[in-house]
Amino acid sequence: MARLAAARYGKDNVRVYKVHKDEKTGTQSVTEMTVCCLLEGQIETSYTEADNSVVVATDSIKNTIYIKAKEHPVNPPELYASHLGQHFLDKYPHITAAHIKVVVHRWTRINVDGAPHPHSFYRDGNETRNVDATVSREKGIELKSGLVGLSVLKSTGSAFHGFVRDEYTTLPETWDRILSTDVDATWTWKPFPNIAAVAAGVERFDSAFDAARTITLKTFSLDESASVQNTMYKMCEEILEAAPEVQSTGYSLPNKHYFEIDLSWHKGLKNTGKDAEVYAPQSGPNGLIKCEVARS
Numbered sequence: 655m656a657r658l659a660a661a662r663y664g665k666d667n668v669r670v671y672k673v674h675k676d677e678k679t680g681t682q683s684v685t686e687m688t689v690c691c692l693l694e695g696q697i698e699t700s701y702t703e704a705d706n707s708v709v710v711a712t713d714s715i716k717n718t719i720y721i722k723a724k725e726h727p728v729n730p731p732e733l734y735a736s737h738l739g740q741h742f743l744d745k746y747p748h749i750t751a752a753h754i755k756v757v758v759h760r761w762t763r764i765n766v767d768g769a770p771h772p773h774s775f776y777r778d779g780n781e782t783r784n785v786d787a788t789v790s791r792e793k794g795i796e797l798k799s800g801l802v803g804l805s806v807l808k809s810t811g812s813a814f815h816g817f818v819r820d821e822y823t824t825l826p827e828t829w830d831r832i833l834s835t836d837v838d839a840t841w842t843w844k845p846f847p848n849i850a851a852v853a854a855g856v857e858r859f860d861s862a863f864d865a866a867r868t869i870t871l872k873t874f875s876l877d878e879s880a881s882v883q884n885t886m887y888k889m890c891e892e893i894l895e896a897a898p899e900v901q902s903t904g905y906s907l908p909n910k911h912y913f914e915i916d917l918s919w920h921k922g923l924k925n926t927g928k929d930a931e932v933y934a935p936q937s938g939p940n941g942l943i944k945c946e947v948a949r950s
């Protein structure tokens with residue numbers, strides 16, 4: 655005998671663009687995002703008995719994503735995701751939870767001759783601002799915000815020594831190495847009982863994003879890093895300090911290795927240790943270091 659142990663369904667990779675036109679100043683602002691929306695509820699029979707009467711078509715879910723983007727602000731993405739998720743609970747009694755993912759892509763205003771252009775933008779990096787929202791009858795609105803894909807490198811100010819040395823170890827200790835990673839940072843909010851609670855003090859979401867980005871870049875730059883583990887923990891501590899309504903925060907960081915190249919075989923060239931200048935960036939394997947830090 656088989657049984658349906660878990661099920662959710664919906665539309666993924668829905669690309670949405672929204673423009674805001676300030677009629678007074680003639681300035682336009684744009685937001686581009688990719689949305690995923692998956693529903694849970696009393697939908698078992700659609701899987702087990704071919705009963706489509708419980709299915710809100712994924713095509714209708716896609717339409718709803720557009721309509722809610724028209725009806726509500728799409729900024730901050732935490733508020734839009736909450737409105738979108740809440741809609742499915744309000745509209746369909748048999749739906750018990752909506753899982754929304756919003757990925758916001760960068761469009762930064764172009765400066766022309768030192769002045770911000772009213773309607774032209776450029777992509778100044780592949781980093782995205784992300785939100786994972788679960789809106790459920792049981793738990794209200796759960797939000798996890800994030801910053802993903804911010805590539806950083808420091809050419810010194812990073813060490814790694816004192817680690818386990820045994821018959822499996824070849825890595826030399828180092829007091830000066832290159833440190834590079836693609837930042838994936840998340841911060842989880844204390845649950846909100848309803849949309850009104852998300853909307854009250856909505857500035858908290860932009861503030862936390864700005865703080866997380868600034869803290870990440872500043873700590874990465876200034877910390878005399880003993881390890882990825884220790885540097886990321888310091889970042890988490892600071893984010894918790896900066897955002898009181900955040901209950902936990904975490905990072906997932908690849909350690910993108912840059913190997914020294916011994917060139918002494920060529921005319922005695924010195925290119926290792928303090929003489930290292932030319933390195934070989936590695937595509938893989940890479941370290942992968944994760945943590946989640948909560949309030950004690």
Ligand SMILES: O=c1[nH]c(=O)c2[nH]c(=O)[nH]c2[nH]1
Binds near residue numbers: 881882883909943
């Ligand atoms: O910061 C680091 N943490 C590790 O756990 C590790 N392991 C390794 O080989 N290099 C590094 N660097």
